[in-house]
Amino acid sequence: MAEQAHSDEPLLVTPLHAEHVSLGARMVPFAGYDMPVQYPTGIMTEHNWTREHAGLFDVSHMGQALLVGPDHETTAKALEALVPADIVNLKPGQQRYSQLLSDDGGILDDLMVTRSADPADDGKLILVVNASMKEADYAHMQARLPANVKLVRADDRALLAIQGPKAAEVVARLAPDTADMAFMAVKATKVAGLDVHLSRSGYTGEDGYEISVKDKDAVALWRALLADPEVKAIGLGARDSLRLEAGLCLYGHDIDTTTSPIEGGLIWSIQKRRREEGGFPGAARIQREIKEGASRVRVGLKPEGRAPAREGTVITTPDGREVGIVTSGGFGPTVNGPVAMGYVSKDVSAVGTDLHLVVRGKPIPAKVAAMPFAPHRYKR
């Protein structure tokens, strides 16, 4: 997710807009859409509900598209020219996280790439990109894809996420064939009688699903999920605090065109074959950073006391040497205290290193902390 400056353009709405309004959501402009930042119970309650039960999120503003080519190998190779993940060896029914890279190895956007389990879909990859970046991403890809691989927008689809320890049993009540899916597995099935494409993934650190559905079925799916007493609607505010505690990057904040995947701590998303072979934009820089280490890296930060250190907070050593900047920070309801992430020089990036965060001119002691701040609870 990423924010976008407010403009005079009329805001777009998702197919669930009226549902949010009728639930009493506070609506705010986000990435060009009028989106729910919170419902009446507030961010803290929504956050905790998701950690303890199941939260339902409307993420239909995100960009869904297909890459369509003659066979998997051709389509996968076309995408591999733009991203550093191994797509060729992505198995049917699997999803993978990657990044669109610029020629200097900066991150143009991060995205999910899915290979359908259905042999009839051979040659198709499903992409989910950030709302604020989708037009730029599509233009970027279209300009670089070979003639036999087409980008097809799926603007007629909504995307819902259900996240939390109760998410799996809630979805299983409506679609029993989903229960044994593992993290990052995908499946085309029916939920509450509606055709969906779902993946066992999310952006909260919890178990759960992201469910792609035709726009026309989005309200019926939303209501069917929300009818379960374990489920409450959750806004973008709690989505942000949940992902921050999970140590997950927010595009435009924690990663952007100035950061490489290695600096961003995303080396796990570059499989061995690609690290060795390269063949993606910025490969020379990225392979060098893999070998020698990046000069700065993304780390977790745990401030002492209760004052949150927000995005843009300067990070110094205890003796005042400026060594980095906070890229996301706030209050973590599950941690019950402030949490942050940011970039620091490699020499002060070890877990446990004492640093200062300069909040309103005052240095606040903080320690480099392992992420996630709240343990991931994915279904392995």
Add this chain to the structure above:
Amino acid sequence: MTTRYTKDHEYIRVEGDSGVVGISDYAQSALGDVVFVELPAVGKTLAKGAEAAVVESVKAASEVYAPVSGEVVEVNSVLEDAPGTVNEDAAGRGWFLKLRLTNPSELDGLMTEEQYQEFVKSIS
């Protein structure tokens, strides 16, 4: 005892030559869950409109301005450990600080309870 309000949703409840400053119930509701409050040092002198405190919700930090000029004579240290008190009782236990007024005539420029409620209606 009179209470006056600013357009930035601070209140000051005047008791004799001093006043208790906090944020209105409308403001706490708009901010959402308060997770941190930074209070000024006792003894600090504040001009009308100067930054008196900072209140942080899960999402963002907001400044609280002095509704009138004065010297900080007391702060609500309860908020250090229990910032959510602002959400629970903004007009009462969730007060921020007490000012000894240096120019009580500044109160005349602030809104009465009735005017403030009208103002809130006009912006919500």
